[in-house]
Amino acid sequence: MREVIRMTRGFLSIVLHAHLPFVKHSECEDSLEQRWLFQAITDSYVPLLDTFERLAGDGIPFRIAVSLSPPLLEMLTDEVLRQRYKRYLENLIDLSGREKERVRGNSRLESLASMYHTRFTRIYEDFTGKYREDLVSPWSRLERSGRVELLTSAATHGYLPLLLHKEAIGVQIKAGARAFRRMFNHDPVGFWLPECAYVPEVEPYLSSEGVRYFILETHGVLYATPRPRFGFHAPVMTPHKLLAFGRDPDCSKQVWSADEGYPGDPRYREFYRDIGYELPLEYLGNALPGNTRVPVGIKYFRVTDRKTDDKDLYDPEAARRAAWEHAGNFLFWRNKEAEYWQGILGRRPIMVAPYDAELFGHWWFEGPLWLEFLLRRMASENQQVITITPSEYAEYYPVNQVSKPAVSSWGYKGYHEVWLEGSNDWIYRHLHHCQEQMIWMARKHKRATGLLKRALNQAAREILLAQSSDWPFIMKSGTVPEYARNRFITHIGRFRQLIKEVENGAVDPVFLRQLETWDSVFPDIDYAEFAGEERLPA
Amino acid sequence: MWFFFAVVLILLGVAMLYRTRHRYPETSRSGKDTESTEMEVSTDIGVPLEALDHQKAAQIDRLSGVARPRARPGERLRESHPDGSLATRRLRKDNLSKEVELVWEAGEIIELQPGAWARLKDFPDEPRGPRAQAPEEIKVQKRRVLSPRDIRDERYTLPKRYGVDRLVLLARDPGWVYAYWEITHEKYQEMYQKHLKEWGLSRPIIRLYDVTPGIDGSVHVDVFINEDADNWYINLGKPRHAFYAELGRLFPEKGFIGFLRSNVVVLPPDDLSDEISEEWAPLDWTSFYGKIRWKLGPSSPWM
Missing domain, CATH: 1.20.1430.10 (Families 57/38 glycoside transferase, middle domain)
Incomplete structure (x- = not known):
C-alpha cells in the first residue's frame, strides 16, 4: 500500500450512502412506497454489488466506503419483504416478456425489450441463487476482502440537529451502531450523519460507539474553528478525536449537478419516460400496484435534449461509450486537482466524493457502469490518484489538525432549512x-x-x-x-x-x-x- | 410651478415612508396551510378555547381593551368587527413609555381599541375574579376516544396543545431561528390577572438575548408577534452567536414582562473562522476559496 501511495499525488474517497425510510406495510401486499425499496434493489443495490464483486474478482485494487442505513438493513433482512420482492420481480419479468412480443417487428425496440427481460431475469437468479435472498452478507464479504468499508448511520435517519434532546440524539446513534453490529459483528468505524447534518452534540455518542470518522458538507470543514490549514483537502480532528472529512465540491458537481452533471448527457437513459405511464392499465396488470400508474423500470428512450419531450430511442452502446468518456473526464480532473493541491498543501490531498447510492442505477441508469469504468481506468492507466477509504487515510496521515467543525448539512442552502x-x-x-x-x-x-x-x-x-x-x-x-x-x-x-x-x-x-x-x-x-x-x- | 413639484415630491416621500413602516422585514409567519390538514393547530396563544365562556371572555376583552376577538373553536378569526367597534387608531407617541417609544422609532405600529384607557379608568374593578370556565361545554366537546383494539381501528389526531409551558428555539441557519411555544391556560390566566389593567395595551413579543461568550448578556432584540401565533421565524443575522429567548408582553408602563424562557441555540457559521492556529497556519487556499464559494451548498439533483 505505502509503496503505491509513494507514486501518487492524491486520494479519491468515494462514499456511497444507501438509505430508504422504513416502508414495510404489513397490511398491503403491494404499496407504492414499498416499491421504493424494490426498485432500489433492482436498479441500484444488486447492480452495485454485482459491479464491486466483478471488480474484486478481476483483481482491481479499488477501495470504496458504503453506508447502509439501519432501516434499509432492517428491510433487506425482513422475510415478508423478501417474499414480496420476489413476487414483484416475477411480475416484472412477466411484463418484460410480454413486451418482447408487443414490440416484435421493431428491431431496435425488440433488442431493448430483451435487454430488460434478460436483466430482470438475471437479477432474479442472482437474488434467489447467488445471494440466497440475502443482500447483507455480500457486503460483509466485500468488506472482508478489503475492498469495501462499511459505515452505519443514525437508527432511522433522524435529522440530528433538530432533535433538541441530547438523549434523543444519543439513542439514534446508539441504536444505529447496534443494528450495524448485529448485522456485521464489529464496531462501525465510520458513521454517516443523516444528510451530513452535524451538531457538536453528536460527538460524545459517536466516540463512545467506537466510531472514528464522519463525512460533512464542504463548509462543515472549511468553516471549522480554528481555520483549517488544508481547507477541505484534509480532515480535521474534532475535540473528541473523530475525523471530519469535507465533501469535495467538484466531485459532487460533476456527477450530480442537474445542469452540467454527467447524468444529463443526451446519450444516457431518460428516467421519466417509462412504460408504466404510457401503456394501457390492463396490459400492465400486476406490474402496477392496483390501478396507480408508477414507473415500472422499463424505459426505451434516452435524454436526447432536456428541453424537449420528443425523445429518441435509447442506444445502450452509445450510453456505454458516454460512461467510458465521463469516467475518463472525472479522472482527468481528479488528477489535475491532486497535482495542483499537492503543490500547495505539501501533502497528498484527499477528495471525498459522497453520493446517494440510489443515484447509481436508479436515477442514473449508467451510474454503476461509470463507477466500474472509473475504478478500472484508475487501476490500469498510469494514474496519479488512487482510491482510499477514510480510515486508510487516517492510518497514512495519523496526525491531523484539531479544529471544531461547523454546524452544516448537505441540504439546499447548506443548513437545516429543508427540514x-x-x-x-x-x-x-x-x-x-x-x-x-x-x-x-x-x-x-x-x-x-x-x-x-x-x-x-x-x-x-x-x-x-x-x-x-x-x-x-x-x-x-x-x-x-x-x-x-x-x-x-x-x-x-x-x-x-x-x-x-x-x-x-x-x-x-x-x-x-x-x-x-x-x-x-x-x-x-x-x-x-x-x-x-x-x-x-x- | 417648482412649488407644485416640491409638494408632489414631499407627498411621494411621505407615502414611501408610510409603506416602509408597514413592512416587517425581520419576521415572517410560517406559510403553512393549516386548513387542509387533519392535524389540529392551535389558534390562540395557548388558552384552550373550549375552556372559555365566550360571551364573558369577549366582554372582559372588550373592557380591558384586547384589540382582537378570540375565535371560537372552528371559527376563523375576523380582522374587524362587523359593527366597526374594533376600528383602530394610532397611539400617540407621548402616551408611550420609553421602551415602547424605542419600538415606535424602529417603525413598529401599535394599534388599539378606541377608548380603552378611559374605560379602564372608569371600571377598574369590573373584570376581577377568575375567568369563568364552562364545564358542560368541555364535556360536550370532549370526544370519547376508544383504545384501538386492532391496528385497523387506528384513528389518530395530534393534540392542539400538550398542557406544558414551553418555548423552544431551533437554529435554522446562520441568520434565522425558529421559535415555537405553548402557554397553558393557567399560566396565561395568571399573567392576565396580574397585569389586567394594562393588558389591552400590551403586545406579545419575543425578546432574544445575545449570550455569546464575550458579549454583554443584556443585548437583546425584540420581535413583535401576532396575538394568535404559536410559532415564528426570526432573522437575527448573527452567525456564530448564541441566543436564548423569552416570550412575553411589552407593557406601556411596566415594560417587558416575560412568561416563558427558551433553550439556548448557537447559530452556525457562514464564513471562514478568524481564529488561526499558529501550529497549523492556513495555507494559500483561501484565495482560491472565493472562486469555489458559489459551489457550496446544494446537493442531490432531485432536491
Whole structure:
C-alpha cells in the first residue's frame, strides 16, 4: 500500500450512502412506497454489488466506503419483504416478456425489450441463487476482502440537529451502531450523519460507539474553528478525536449537478419516460400496484435534449461509450486537482466524493457502469490518484489538525432549512414533546420487565420511526406529502397510545403484538437508553 | 410651478415612508396551510378555547381593551368587527413609555381599541375574579376516544396543545431561528390577572438575548408577534452567536414582562473562522476559496 501511495499525488474517497425510510406495510401486499425499496434493489443495490464483486474478482485494487442505513438493513433482512420482492420481480419479468412480443417487428425496440427481460431475469437468479435472498452478507464479504468499508448511520435517519434532546440524539446513534453490529459483528468505524447534518452534540455518542470518522458538507470543514490549514483537502480532528472529512465540491458537481452533471448527457437513459405511464392499465396488470400508474423500470428512450419531450430511442452502446468518456473526464480532473493541491498543501490531498447510492442505477441508469469504468481506468492507466477509504487515510496521515467543525448539512442552502420550513415545521413540537415523555418514562421505569418492558420498547421504536428525516423532506419536496404526514401522525399516535396504556397500567397485549409485527425495526432496542444516564467521554 | 413639484415630491416621500413602516422585514409567519390538514393547530396563544365562556371572555376583552376577538373553536378569526367597534387608531407617541417609544422609532405600529384607557379608568374593578370556565361545554366537546383494539381501528389526531409551558428555539441557519411555544391556560390566566389593567395595551413579543461568550448578556432584540401565533421565524443575522429567548408582553408602563424562557441555540457559521492556529497556519487556499464559494451548498439533483 505505502509503496503505491509513494507514486501518487492524491486520494479519491468515494462514499456511497444507501438509505430508504422504513416502508414495510404489513397490511398491503403491494404499496407504492414499498416499491421504493424494490426498485432500489433492482436498479441500484444488486447492480452495485454485482459491479464491486466483478471488480474484486478481476483483481482491481479499488477501495470504496458504503453506508447502509439501519432501516434499509432492517428491510433487506425482513422475510415478508423478501417474499414480496420476489413476487414483484416475477411480475416484472412477466411484463418484460410480454413486451418482447408487443414490440416484435421493431428491431431496435425488440433488442431493448430483451435487454430488460434478460436483466430482470438475471437479477432474479442472482437474488434467489447467488445471494440466497440475502443482500447483507455480500457486503460483509466485500468488506472482508478489503475492498469495501462499511459505515452505519443514525437508527432511522433522524435529522440530528433538530432533535433538541441530547438523549434523543444519543439513542439514534446508539441504536444505529447496534443494528450495524448485529448485522456485521464489529464496531462501525465510520458513521454517516443523516444528510451530513452535524451538531457538536453528536460527538460524545459517536466516540463512545467506537466510531472514528464522519463525512460533512464542504463548509462543515472549511468553516471549522480554528481555520483549517488544508481547507477541505484534509480532515480535521474534532475535540473528541473523530475525523471530519469535507465533501469535495467538484466531485459532487460533476456527477450530480442537474445542469452540467454527467447524468444529463443526451446519450444516457431518460428516467421519466417509462412504460408504466404510457401503456394501457390492463396490459400492465400486476406490474402496477392496483390501478396507480408508477414507473415500472422499463424505459426505451434516452435524454436526447432536456428541453424537449420528443425523445429518441435509447442506444445502450452509445450510453456505454458516454460512461467510458465521463469516467475518463472525472479522472482527468481528479488528477489535475491532486497535482495542483499537492503543490500547495505539501501533502497528498484527499477528495471525498459522497453520493446517494440510489443515484447509481436508479436515477442514473449508467451510474454503476461509470463507477466500474472509473475504478478500472484508475487501476490500469498510469494514474496519479488512487482510491482510499477514510480510515486508510487516517492510518497514512495519523496526525491531523484539531479544529471544531461547523454546524452544516448537505441540504439546499447548506443548513437545516429543508427540514425546517413552512411545510414541515409543525412536526417538531409534537416530536419534542413525545421525546420528552419518553425520556421521562425511561427514567421512571428503570428496570421494567415483561409486558411493560415490551410496551416501552415499542414506544421507543415508534418515536424513532417518527424521527426519520424522510418525513419532513418529503413534505418539503411535495412528492407524496400526504404519505409522510400520515406516517408521522401514525407513529406519534401509536407512541401516545402506548404511553397512555403504560400510564394506566393497562397494556393491551393484542394491540402491542400487532405493533411489534408492523413496526418491526430494531429487535434489540433498549428503551432505557432514553434515560440518557450513561457516562460519556467529556 | 417648482412649488407644485416640491409638494408632489414631499407627498411621494411621505407615502414611501408610510409603506416602509408597514413592512416587517425581520419576521415572517410560517406559510403553512393549516386548513387542509387533519392535524389540529392551535389558534390562540395557548388558552384552550373550549375552556372559555365566550360571551364573558369577549366582554372582559372588550373592557380591558384586547384589540382582537378570540375565535371560537372552528371559527376563523375576523380582522374587524362587523359593527366597526374594533376600528383602530394610532397611539400617540407621548402616551408611550420609553421602551415602547424605542419600538415606535424602529417603525413598529401599535394599534388599539378606541377608548380603552378611559374605560379602564372608569371600571377598574369590573373584570376581577377568575375567568369563568364552562364545564358542560368541555364535556360536550370532549370526544370519547376508544383504545384501538386492532391496528385497523387506528384513528389518530395530534393534540392542539400538550398542557406544558414551553418555548423552544431551533437554529435554522446562520441568520434565522425558529421559535415555537405553548402557554397553558393557567399560566396565561395568571399573567392576565396580574397585569389586567394594562393588558389591552400590551403586545406579545419575543425578546432574544445575545449570550455569546464575550458579549454583554443584556443585548437583546425584540420581535413583535401576532396575538394568535404559536410559532415564528426570526432573522437575527448573527452567525456564530448564541441566543436564548423569552416570550412575553411589552407593557406601556411596566415594560417587558416575560412568561416563558427558551433553550439556548448557537447559530452556525457562514464564513471562514478568524481564529488561526499558529501550529497549523492556513495555507494559500483561501484565495482560491472565493472562486469555489458559489459551489457550496446544494446537493442531490432531485432536491
